[in-house]
Amino acid sequence: ETGVTQTPRHLVMGMTNKKSLKCEQHLGHNAMYWYKQSAKKPLELMFVYNFKEQTENNSVPSRFSPECPNSSHLFLHLHTLQPEDSALYLCASSQEARGGSYEQYFGPGTRLTVT
Amino acid sequence: GEDVEQSLFLSVREGDSSVINCTYTDSSSTYLYWYKQEPGAGLQLLTYIFSNMDMKQDQRLTVLLNKKDKHLSLRIADTQTGDSAIYFCAYQGGKLIFGQGTELSVKP
Numbered sequence: 520e521t522g523v524t525q526t527p528r529h530l531v532m533g534m535t536n537k538k539s540l541k542c543e544q545h546l547g548h549n550a551m552y553w554y555k556q557s558a559k560k561p562l563e564l565m566f567v568y569n570f571k572e573q574t575e576n577n578s579v580p581s582r583f584s585p586e587c588p589n590s591s592h593l594f595l596h597l598h599t600l601q602p603e604d605s606a607l608y609l610c611a612s613s614q615e616a617r618g619g620s621y622e623q624y625f626g627p628g629t630r631l632t633v634t
Numbered sequence: 635g636e637d638v639e640q641s642l643f644l645s646v647r648e649g650d651s652s653v654i655n656c657t658y659t660d661s662s663s664t665y666l667y668w669y670k671q672e673p674g675a676g677l678q679l680l681t682y683i684f685s686n687m688d689m690k691q692d693q694r695l696t697v698l699l700n701k702k703d704k705h706l707s708l709r710i711a712d713t714q715t716g717d718s719a720i721y722f723c724a725y726q727g728g729k730l731i732f733g734q735g736t737e738l739s740v741k742p
Contacts, residue, residue: 562732609676625676
């Protein structure tokens with residue numbers, strides 16, 4: 520148990536559906552992240568939120584839409600996905616401090632399958 | 635550019651030592667990390683080392699850093715079947731940059 524929870528753990532959706540992934544951290548951290556993990560590829564950083572402000576968007580298609588209503592919650596809204604978007608989506612949080620380490624704590628992930 | 639290289643697979647016998655290697659390109663990295671991912675789970679932080687250190691030991695884990703060669707290794711002593719997982723090396727260069735992961739298989 521890392522203090523970061525994700526729901527749902529598994530999701531199967533059609534290409535025309537709209538769904539949302541949810542992440543919650545109970546660690547009092549000030550930064551949250553979405554990563555995509557596909558088979559045989561390095562972890563891909565998608566979005567970063569620092570103090571609820573989006574600080575990074577790594578050229579992610581607009582069919583993925585993040586939302587960070589407060590420093591403890593992070594959502595990833597999905598619509599009109601493609602089969603190649605099937606992957607494990609990981610949420611992480613960290614406490615960022617200038618000059619310090621900001622080790623990230625990961626949730627268990629949501630296994631997404633797009634049919 | 636940002637790049638982290640790891641070999642994809644390592645197989646050892648239970649009780650042996652495992653050494654997982656990683657090379658990176660960014661010489662300005664401050665912290666380097668090792669994460670473990672078990673099947674069906676997220677990444678778990680195992681240990682990290684500050685770039686001005688060359689070794690860190692934590693129970694069965696030993697991290698060695700050769701900053702000149704930009705080479706990081708993780709040694710697991712007395713490897714157990716429960717150590718079977720994917721191990722990710724990462725460095726902190728503004729954001730965390732991860733390698734592809736090394737799948738460690740421990741045979742009884």
